[in-house]
Amino acid sequence: MSTIQHPGNPAAAPVPATVTEATTTQRDPRTRSTRASRKAERKAEQHVDGRKPKRSGLLTAVMVVFVVYSFAPLFYLLVNSTKTQSSLLSTFGLWFGGKFNLWQNIVDTLTYNDGIFVQWLGNTLLYVVVGAGGATLLATIAGYGMAKFQFPGRRAVFAIVLGAIAVPGTALAVPTFLLFSQVGLTNTPWAIILPSLISPFGMYLIWTYAVDAIPAELLEAARMDGAGEFRIFFTIALRLLAPGVVTVLLFAVVATWNNYFLPLIMLSDPKWYPLTVGLNQWNAQATGSGAQPIYNLVVTGSLLTIIPIVVAFLFLQRFWQSGLAAGSVKA
Numbered sequence: 001m002s003t004i005q006h007p008g009n010p011a012a013a014p015v016p017a018t019v020t021e022a023t024t025t026q027r028d029p030r031t032r033s034t035r036a037s038r039k040a041e042r043k044a045e046q047h048v049d050g051r052k053p054k055r056s057g058l059l060t061a062v063m064v065v066f067v068v069y070s071f072a073p074l075f076y077l078l079v080n081s082t083k084t085q086s087s088l089l090s091t092f093g094l095w096f097g098g099k100f101n102l103w104q105n106i107v108d109t110l111t112y113n114d115g116i117f118v119q120w121l122g123n124t125l126l127y128v129v130v131g132a133g134g135a136t137l138l139a140t141i142a143g144y145g146m147a148k149f150q151f152p153g154r155r156a157v158f159a160i161v162l163g164a165i166a167v168p169g170t171a172l173a174v175p176t177f178l179l180f181s182q183v184g185l186t187n188t189p190w191a192i193i194l195p196s197l198i199s200p201f202g203m204y205l206i207w208t209y210a211v212d213a214i215p216a217e218l219l220e221a222a223r224m225d226g227a228g229e230f231r232i233f234f235t236i237a238l239r240l241l242a243p244g245v246v247t248v249l250l251f252a253v254v255a256t257w258n259n260y261f262l263p264l265i266m267l268s269d270p271k272w273y274p275l276t277v278g279l280n281q282w283n284a285q286a287t288g289s290g291a292q293p294i295y296n297l298v299v300t301g302s303l304l305t306i307i308p309i310v311v312a313f314l315f316l317q318r319f320w321q322s323g324l325a326a327g328s329v330k331a
Contacts (some may be wrong), residue, residue, distance in 0.1 A: 004146055032235070048119060055294075062152070072094075076093060076094060077299060077302055077303040077306070078303065080296075081102055081105055081296075081297060081300045081303045082100050082321060083096075083097065083099075084099055084101045084105075085294065085295060086099060088299070089295070094099075105296055105297065105299075106300060109297045109300045109301045109304065116270065116271075117304075120274060120275045120278040121275060121304075123131060123189070123271075123274050124274040124275045125308075127189070127192050127193060127259070128253055128256045128257055130193050131196030131197060131252075131255040132196060132252035133252075134193075134197045135197050135198065135199040135252045135256075136245060136248050136249045136250075138197060139199045139202035139205075139206050139248055140206050140241060140245050142203045142206075142207075143204070143205070143207040143209075144206060144210050144214075144233060146158070146209065147206075147208075147211045147214070159246075165201050166208060173261055173262050174265070176262070176266075177265050180194075185265055185267070187268050188272070189272060192262060192263055192266060195262060196259070199251075199252055202248035202251060202252060205244060205251075206244050206245070210237070213240050213241060213243075213244065214236075214237050214240050214241070218236065219236070219237075222236055229265065236301065249316065250312065250316060257274075257308075257309060259274065260277060263277045275305045276305075279302060281299050282294055283295075
């Protein structure tokens with residue numbers, strides 16, 4: 001039990017306080033419970049303009065349909081990765097059936113044809129790390145320069161970037177193949193890495209993000225303190241651009257990881273295949289003379305293929321933060 005001492009007479013003996021008094025003196029009226037604050041916010045939102053928020057059953061149903069549509073392929077992969085080749089073709093595709101064979105399917109996928117799946121996985125990681133990582137770095141540098149520096153021809157560069165975004169990648173695949181075949185780079189990793197380094201859309205995203213994310217006053221203050229442009233970029237600008245850089249990185253990683261048409265026309269040696277082309281080759285074994293269907297390994301390999309992408313999203317999403325520059329410029 002707490003005590004209350006009379007402020008007018010410090011020498012007076014402290015008087016025991018009741019529970020109500022102690023609670024009143026210890027609790028600041030500005031610090032309410034989280035539950036009470038949330039209730040007050042809900043009531044305030046409900047009485048804005050005298051109207052209560054409406055709930056649409058139609059929109060809820062549409063969202064449920066979209067969720068089911070989005071998760072159905074993932075559920076299909078998860079379910080059918082547990083089946084053997086025979087049960088995969090004889091049971092319902094959207095539910096479990098037959099012997100639970102997930103672990104054996106994983107082992108067979110990783111060891112089939114002398115472990116070619118592991119080699120395809122390594123090739124894909126190489127293309128993603130070098131290609132997507134390089135594309136993100138180049139897009140970040142170019143976008144920052146376009147946003148914060150003035151130079152002749154800036155509008156022309158802007159028009160070229162927008163035009164490059166409008167051109168689909170498949171339209172450039174054949175000209176790229178003819179160019180690389182002339183210099184002898186086809187059927188090599190460079191045939192996949194070099195085209196992946198160019199990301200006009202990533203550059204445009206960084207450009208538009210850097211305009212507002214990096215205050216000009218902050219850059220001027222750094223220059224007045226004697227910092228060079230490279231130091232400003234790597235110690236100040238790059239940190240403020242972190243959410244935009246992560247967004248561009250994810251786009252580049254997904255695009256390179258799922259790239260199919262370019263490796264298909266550039267590569268003829270299976271040892272350089274990425275996962276997309278390699279799994280399609282496994283799927284094609286079920287047709288033609290001497291067919292050897294391995295659909296269970298194709299499904300299991302597809303499930304293993306999406307795991308790194310999911311991990312990348314879960315790891316990088318924590319970098320999506322806003323207000324990193326808040327308080328950096330004094331008003």
